[in-house]
Amino acid sequence: MLTLTAxxxxxxxxxxxxxxxxxxxxxxxxxxxxxPPAFAAETAARSQPAPMPNAFIRIAPxxxxxxxxKHLDKGQGVATGLTTIVADELGADWPQxxxxxxxxxxxxxxxxxFGLQGTGGSTSIANSxxxxxxAAAAAREMLVTAAADQWQVPASEITVEKGVVGHPPTGKxxxxxxxxxxxxxLPVPQNPTLKDPAAFRLIGSREVKRLDTPNKITGKTIYxxxxxxxxxxxxxxxxxxxxxxxxxxxxxxxxxxxxGVVDIVRVPMGVAVLGTTTWAAKQGRDALNIDWDFSKAETxxxxxxxxxxxxxxxxxxxxxxxxxxxxxxxASADKVVEGEFEFPYLAHAPxxxxxxxxxxxxxxxxxxxGSQFQTVEQGAVAAVLGIKPEQVKINTLFAGGSFGRRATPxxxxxxxxxxxxxxxxxxxxxxxxxxxxxxxxxxxxxxMVYHKVRAGLDKDGRIIAWDxxxxxxxxxxxxxxxxxxxxxxxxxLSIEGVPDMPxxxxxxxxxxxxxxxxxxxxxxxxxxHTHTAQVVEVMIDDLAHAAGKDPVEFRLAxxxxxxxxxxxxxxxAEKAGWGQALPKGRGIGIAVHESFKTxxxxxxxxxxxxxxxxxxxxxxxxxxxxxxVNPDIVVAQMEGGVGYGLGAALxxxxxxxxxxxxxxxFHDYEPLRIVDMPTVEVHIAASGEAxxxxxxxxxxxxxxxxxxxxxxACGKRLRSLPFSAASQQGA
Amino acid sequence: xxxxxxxxxxxxxxxxxxxxxxxxIRDELELTGTKFGxxxxxxxxxxxxxxxxxxxxxxxxxxEVGAGKITTVEGIKGKASDAVHAAWTNLDVVQCGYCQSxxxxxxxxxxxxxxxxxxxxxxxxxxxxxxxxxxxxxxxAAIHQAATMMRA
Numbered sequence: 076m077l078t079l080t081a082x083x084x085x086x087x088x089x090x091x092x093x094x095x096x097x098x099x100x101x102x103x104x105x106x107x108x109x110x111p112p113a114f115a116a117e118t119a120a121r122s123q124p125a126p127m128p129n130a131f132i133r134i135a136p137x138x139x140x141x142x143x144x145k146h147l148d149k150g151q152g153v154a155t156g157l158t159t160i161v162a163d164e165l166g167a168d169w170p171q172x173x174x175x176x177x178x179x180x181x182x183x184x185x186x187x188x189f190g191l192q193g194t195g196g197s198t199s200i201a202n203s204x205x206x207x208x209x210a211a212a213a214a215r216e217m218l219v220t221a222a223a224d225q226w227q228v229p230a231s232e233i234t235v236e237k238g239v240v241g242h243p244p245t246g247k248x249x250x251x252x253x254x255x256x257x258x259x260x261l262p263v264p265q266n267p268t269l270k271d272p273a274a275f276r277l278i279g280s281r282e283v284k285r286l287d288t289p290n291k292i293t294g295k296t297i298y299x300x301x302x303x304x305x306x307x308x309x310x311x312x313x314x315x316x317x318x319x320x321x322x323x324x325x326x327x328x329x330x331x332x333x334x335g336v337v338d339i340v341r342v343p344m345g346v347a348v349l350g351t352t353t354w355a356a357k358q359g360r361d362a363l364n365i366d367w368d369f370s371k372a373e374t375x376x377x378x379x380x381x382x383x384x385x386x387x388x389x390x391x392x393x394x395x396x397x398x399x400x401x402x403x404x405x406a407s408a409d410k411v412v413e414g415e416f417e418f419p420y421l422a423h424a425p426x427x428x429x430x431x432x433x434x435x436x437x438x439x440x441x442x443x444x445g446s447q448f449q450t451v452e453q454g455a456v457a458a459v460l461g462i463k464p465e466q467v468k469i470n471t472l473f474a475g476g477s478f479g480r481r482a483t484p485x486x487x488x489x490x491x492x493x494x495x496x497x498x499x500x501x502x503x504x505x506x507x508x509x510x511x512x513x514x515x516x517x518x519x520x521x522x523m524v525y526h527k528v529r530a531g532l533d534k535d536g537r538i539i540a541w542d543x544x545x546x547x548x549x550x551x552x553x554x555x556x557x558x559x560x561x562x563x564x565x566x567x568l569s570i571e572g573v574p575d576m577p578x579x580x581x582x583x584x585x586x587x588x589x590x591x592x593x594x595x596x597x598x599x600x601x602x603x604h605t606h607t608a609q610v611v612e613v614m615i616d617d618l619a620h621a622a623g624k625d626p627v628e629f630r631l632a633x634x635x636x637x638x639x640x641x642x643x644x645x646x647x648a649e650k651a652g653w654g655q656a657l658p659k660g661r662g663i664g665i666a667v668h669e670s671f672k673t674x675x676x677x678x679x680x681x682x683x684x685x686x687x688x689x690x691x692x693x694x695x696x697x698x699x700x701x702x703x704v705n706p707d708i709v710v711a712q713m714e715g716g717v718g719y720g721l722g723a724a725l726x727x728x729x730x731x732x733x734x735x736x737x738x739x740x741f742h743d744y745e746p747l748r749i750v751d752m753p754t755v756e757v758h759i760a761a762s763g764e765a766x767x768x769x770x771x772x773x774x775x776x777x778x779x780x781x782x783x784x785x786x787x788a789c790g791k792r793l794r795s796l797p798f799s800a801a802s803q804q805g806a
Numbered sequence: 807x808x809x810x811x812x813x814x815x816x817x818x819x820x821x822x823x824x825x826x827x828x829x830x831i832r833d834e835l836e837l838t839g840t841k842f843g844x845x846x847x848x849x850x851x852x853x854x855x856x857x858x859x860x861x862x863x864x865x866x867x868x869x870e871v872g873a874g875k876i877t878t879v880e881g882i883k884g885k886a887s888d889a890v891h892a893a894w895t896n897l898d899v900v901q902c903g904y905c906q907s908x909x910x911x912x913x914x915x916x917x918x919x920x921x922x923x924x925x926x927x928x929x930x931x932x933x934x935x936x937x938x939x940x941x942x943x944x945x946x947a948a949i950h951q952a953a954t955m956m957r958a
Contacts, residue, residue: 149902150900150901150902150903150939151901152901284895284898285898285900287900287903288894288895288898288899288900289895291900291903291906292891292894292895292899292900292903292906292910293839293879293880293891294837294838294839294840294878294879294880294907295839295880296903297838298904300838300841300842301832301838303836303838309833334822335822351833352825352829352833352834353829353832353833353842354825354826354829354833357845424938425902425904425938426841426843426849426851426902426904426905426936426937426938426939427841427843427902427904428842428843473902473903474902475841475902475903475904475905476901476902476904476938476939478938508842510845511843511844511845511846511849512845707898708898711898711901711941711944714940714941714943714944715901715939715940715941717940718937718939718940718942718943719938719939719940721940722940740844740845740846740848741844741846741848741849741936742846742848746849746936746938747940747942748933748936748942749928749929749932749933749935749937749942749945749946750929750933752940752942752943752946754943755943
């Protein structure tokens with residue numbers, strides 16, 4: 076049985092890698108030198124990655140092969156995925172494979188899509204694909220050369236399969252671990268020959284099992300929440316109940332008197348209580364009496380904010396797309412279809428509440444966390460502590476979910492923990508723990524969004540005009556990441572999925588209305604697509620009905636230049652039995668959406684009862700993500716994406732009353748439960764394209780597929796989310 | 807001093823009697839397989855067995871445990887546990903895994919009582935266990951598979 080252990084105390088630094096066996100408990104690192112870092116952040120995204128077997132692959136004398144995982148595994152299975160890529164390209168046998176999270180080191184472990192070390196945007200497999208194949212191919216060539224030298228045979232006659240290097244003409248064989256020491260002395264080939272994809276044995280195989288299952292089902296996996304350091308204290312922080320508020324004064328006398336409370340620390344973001352246990356710190360926090368200054372805080376209610384959004388939608392806005400003459404085309408249209416769509420703030424609510432351990436050391440500081448943005452966290456913590464980013468050592472551990480929450484442009488909870496540790500004088504390691512209430516009320520939400528769309532059909536039922544207004548707080552505006560996504564005042568994350576919709580329309584106007592507010596907002600699994608897919612796919616469904624056409628046929632006619640959209644749409648429709656006659660109260664709806672370069676179509680089957688309640692019975696999902704590295708993990712991500720999107724679509728919303736969040740825990744922000752979960756059937760489209768991500772793309776199509784199914788079943792149109800929103804009852 | 811019978815051995819702990827069992831297990835005894843998810847009995851991540859019955863340890867003050875036998879995910883044994891572990895492995899149920907200790911404790915308790923659960927039985931027994939990764943499709947399938955193994 077394979078085990079994958081996220082170690083608490085062992086760190087793998089670049090220096091350790093170079094030191095080889097001494098530092099790594101007998102393991103020999105292939106290659107004795109590291110290529111100069113051709114991976115400078117600025118050029119990373121554009122340059123062809125050089126093979127770096129030594130940074131990513133460690134072959135030990137005991138014949139284990141360890142892959143250094145530069146991405147956070149928060150459940151999406153990337154530790155298994157990256158290991159699979161290396162194992163196949165190297166010619167290793169699956170049972171000898173191990174995985175280990177990389178240290179924070181942007182020179183070696185940048186995400187090539189970002190230019191810094193971090194995980195997100197469903198980029199992990201895509202950006203690592205050629206990098207790891209090159210590294211593994213280089214390692215394989217070094218092993219082959221070592222064998223050829225040793226056996227005095229031509230390298231071209233040597234095979235590497237299932238962990239065995241062999242020379243069939245002479246029958247000589249050797250294990251990878253046996254050859255590793257001599258291979259390590261050879262130069263790293265700069266242009267290794269990659270395996271023919273037709274020869275992949277593990278990539279694309281359903282036989283490859285997740286590396287993390289054994290420890291996760293026995294309670295052995297150590298998440299950040301489980302880290303224990305000698306003499307560690309727990310910190311629970313009282314934050315302003317209204318976003319943007321600050322501490323005016325506080326009385327800690329009741330808190331200080333509680334058993335287990337160690338100290339009280341005032342920091343710019345609130346008041347922290349330090350305790351010997353999490354419970355003691357939380358009890359202490361609850362006993363604080365704080366007078367807040369709300370003069371700069373958000374004090375509006377979400378209803379008032381939404382009313383403001385609706386007013387703004389009638390203004391001109393910033394032009395994102397302006398093609399043809401939309402006003403004229405709408406005026407000449409045979410039919411005009413309109414839709415208003417409201418979306419609430421959403422909390423991510425990963426199962427493991429946010430937390431991290433910060434220990435100030437003689438060299439700087441050491442952190443244990445489900446770290447998703449290592450480079451950003453290093454920089455932010457270094458700034459707090461007045462040290463260099465490289466003095467911030469990060470031990471990345473498995474994370475109990477994230478859905479985007481663990482990656483923030485300002486490394487929010489890392490900064491909190493470092494600030495508390497510093498303010499307290501670094502006496503003891505500090506484990507900052509967010510309670511669930513902190514998580515639900517703490518902001519960094521999927522933004523509240525309002526869309527207003529008018530689309531026109533000509534008398535033949537063709538779409539001739541599309542006029543679209545989007546009002547939202549922009550995720551990256553005003554953050555250090557602004558330059559990556561904001562152009563001419565428009566954050567691409569606000570509108571993605573609309574300007575790039577695949578349907579051919581001759582006259583298009585898309586306007587963005589950016590709003591600024593103190594409520595922190597953030598990417599939430601599938602980011603802008605969480606709302607744009609609902610808008611576009613519901614509008615298209617309405618337009619199909621208005622044109623008197625079948626929704627699948629209507630879409631296919633508009634997708635002639637988009638074969639991958641059309642492919643998954645046809646596959647989902649066929650597998651869902653599209654077109655079949657259904658009994659009264661039942662309906663199938665369909666939606667197709669591209670996000671993160673992956674194409675997903677979903678067909679939802681619902682039953683609507685006479686009293687208007689509905690149940691989602693089944694979702695059939697078709698996905699085209701290029702080569703499916705681990706097909707079973709792709710299936711799992713689609714299942715999970717359906718569930719995550721469904722829970723939000725059914726009932727999740729964060730609302731504010733006079734600036735305070737109304738929800739607090741899972742009773743009033745209730746996640747999807749097993750009883751709500753439909754049957755999910757996933758079909759993977761065959762593809763030879765390079766792999767793209769699957770963590771997020773399962774989410775966007777769920778809500779519109781259900782909305783369209785409810786319309787098919789009973790003629791009622793639910794445009795806004797969640798479907799339970801009062802504004803839609805009676806619509 | 808309170809004596810706790812946990813995973814077959816007795817441990818003495820010095821805590822306030824109101825302290826929830828969850829925090830004694832995690833922060834005093836350092837058995838971290840049992841998870842903190844909500845602190846309000848709403849998610850099931852903290853599920854342990856008290857005399858074989860699943861309870862939410864975050865809602866159970868240590869004073870209520872008495873001489874009861876506590877079993878955590880680290881100490882679970884027997885036919886139902888073996889079957890659940892095997893089925894969870896066969897189907898690769900886990901994603902982030904953080905809720906899975908609780909899921910497994912609830913599933914083992916269900917199968918210890920009922921070796922032929924229907925989907926409705928499963929939904930009833932498991933509805934208190936939240937999985938934000940929504941591994942529910944596989945949890946259902948794995949419980950059925952484990953039940954089949956137990957009946958064989």
